[in-house]
Amino acid sequence: MTLALWADALALARQSIGLSSPNPRVGCIIADAQGVVIGRGFTQQRGGPHAEVVAMEDARIRGHDLHGATAYVTLEPCSHHGHTGPCCDALIAAGIKKVVASIADPNPLVAGQGFARLRAAGVEVQVGPGAAESRELNIGFFSRMIRRVPWVRMKVAASLDGKTALDNGISQWITAEAARADGHTWRARASAVLTGIGTVLEDNPRLDVRLVEMPHQPHLVVVDSRLEIPLEAHLFIAERTLYIYAAVRNDAKKAALEARGATVIYLPGQTPQTSAKVDLAAMLRDLARREVNELHVEAGFKLNGSLIREGLVDEFLVYLAPKLLGQGRGMANFGPLTELSQAVPLAFQSSQMIGPDLRILARIPGRDQF
Numbered sequence: 001m002t003l004a005l006w007a008d009a010l011a012l013a014r015q016s017i018g019l020s021s022p023n024p025r026v027g028c029i030i031a032d033a034q035g036v037v038i039g040r041g042f043t044q045q046r047g048g049p050h051a052e053v054v055a056m057e058d059a060r061i062r063g064h065d066l067h068g069a070t071a072y073v074t075l076e077p078c079s080h081h082g083h084t085g086p087c088c089d090a091l092i093a094a095g096i097k098k099v100v101a102s103i104a105d106p107n108p109l110v111a112g113q114g115f116a117r118l119r120a121a122g123v124e125v126q127v128g129p130g131a132a133e134s135r136e137l138n139i140g141f142f143s144r145m146i147r148r149v150p151w152v153r154m155k156v157a158a159s160l161d162g163k164t165a166l167d168n169g170i171s172q173w174i175t176a177e178a179a180r181a182d183g184h185t186w187r188a189r190a191s192a193v194l195t196g197i198g199t200v201l202e203d204n205p206r207l208d209v210r211l212v213e214m215p216h217q218p219h220l221v222v223v224d225s226r227l228e229i230p231l232e233a234h235l236f237i238a239e240r241t242l243y244i245y246a247a248v249r250n251d252a253k254k255a256a257l258e259a260r261g262a263t264v265i266y267l268p269g270q271t272p273q274t275s276a277k278v279d280l281a282a283m284l285r286d287l288a289r290r291e292v293n294e295l296h297v298e299a300g301f302k303l304n305g306s307l308i309r310e311g312l313v314d315e316f317l318v319y320l321a322p323k324l325l326g327q328g329r330g331m332a333n334f335g336p337l338t339e340l341s342q343a344v345p346l347a348f349q350s351s352q353m354i355g356p357d358l359r360i361l362a363r364i365p366g367r368d369q370f
């Protein structure tokens with residue numbers, strides 16, 4: 001795949017962000033025998049066509065013959081029947097001569113079978129160009145397929161001295177408007193947004209995507225051990241899937257919440273000491289079964305601390321405002337540590353000014369090696 005064609009295909013794949021979940025973000029370029037691009041496409045929302053089918057249809061609409069053409073695609077064409085038919089069969093039927101794919105699909109239902117079916121039909125297959133970039137774009141999908149848990153990203157907005165709120169709980173607004181809009185962009189790319197009951201009771205947030213356009217809202221997940229969430233909470237305003245994880249049974253409240261459209265799941269801890277708390281690791285496994293790829297955490301210091309203490313966070317999205325708050329609430333409540341060697345190690349992935357604030361993306365080293 002030439003650099004220009006791969007960059008074009010990856011740019012198309014990015015257009016699936018906020019659209020294709022739980023399916024991967026995939027872009028496809030169709031070029032004729034002379035290397036002229038004749039079709040472009042990216043994966044649509046669930047139940048809609050995948051990138052290859054969109055690109056081939058684009059070429060047909062433009063009056064191009066697909067026989068002998070090459071498909072440049074950022075992920076292995078699927079080989080199974082889901083909500084749509086196998087893309088590899090559609091490519092074969094169209095007379096595509098060659099497929100250049102960035103990386104194999106980690107889905108056990110595919111996992112090389114798409115490539116094998118193409119080769120068996122006489123289609124030349126090349127694998128590898130752009131593999132790292134395609135995998136990173138779909139890190140949540142790869143995580144769910146390989147680790148059986150979502151990729152967990154914790155978002156924090158804080159002052160330069162690490163405070164996320166004053167002692168009295170006031171936190172609006174530490175960062176400026178540009179950072180808040182950027183935060184909504186990261187919400188929009190997630191399959192689900194996670195918060196805790198403390199945030200719900202203190203701030204009564206909506207936690208939906210309002211500051212950027214997107215075709216549908218991500219799911220919302222609330223950790224609410226005792227089902228204390230008010231029936232009139234703002235969380236119910238947006239039309240979206242709402243999962244509430246509880247530990248202590250309250251079937252009357254469960255019925256009332258489910259009448260509001262929520263799904264309540266009991267997942268208590270496995271020991272007498274933890275039975276009144278939600279089993280967070282089990283919750284992640286359950287969310288993966290519910291096809292959540294990326295989980296975006298916007299919670300308070302208590303739930304943040306629990307997730308970090310249990311080793312369940314993969315990366316941190318931190319917005320630092322150029323101000324000092326002194327005494328106040330920190331990012332996460334865990335520890336205390338007795339040795340510096342016990343600190344949670346991080347590797348900076350990127351840093352960028354967003355308006356007057358600094359955005360840092362940091363990852364647990366090695367966490368993406370699966």
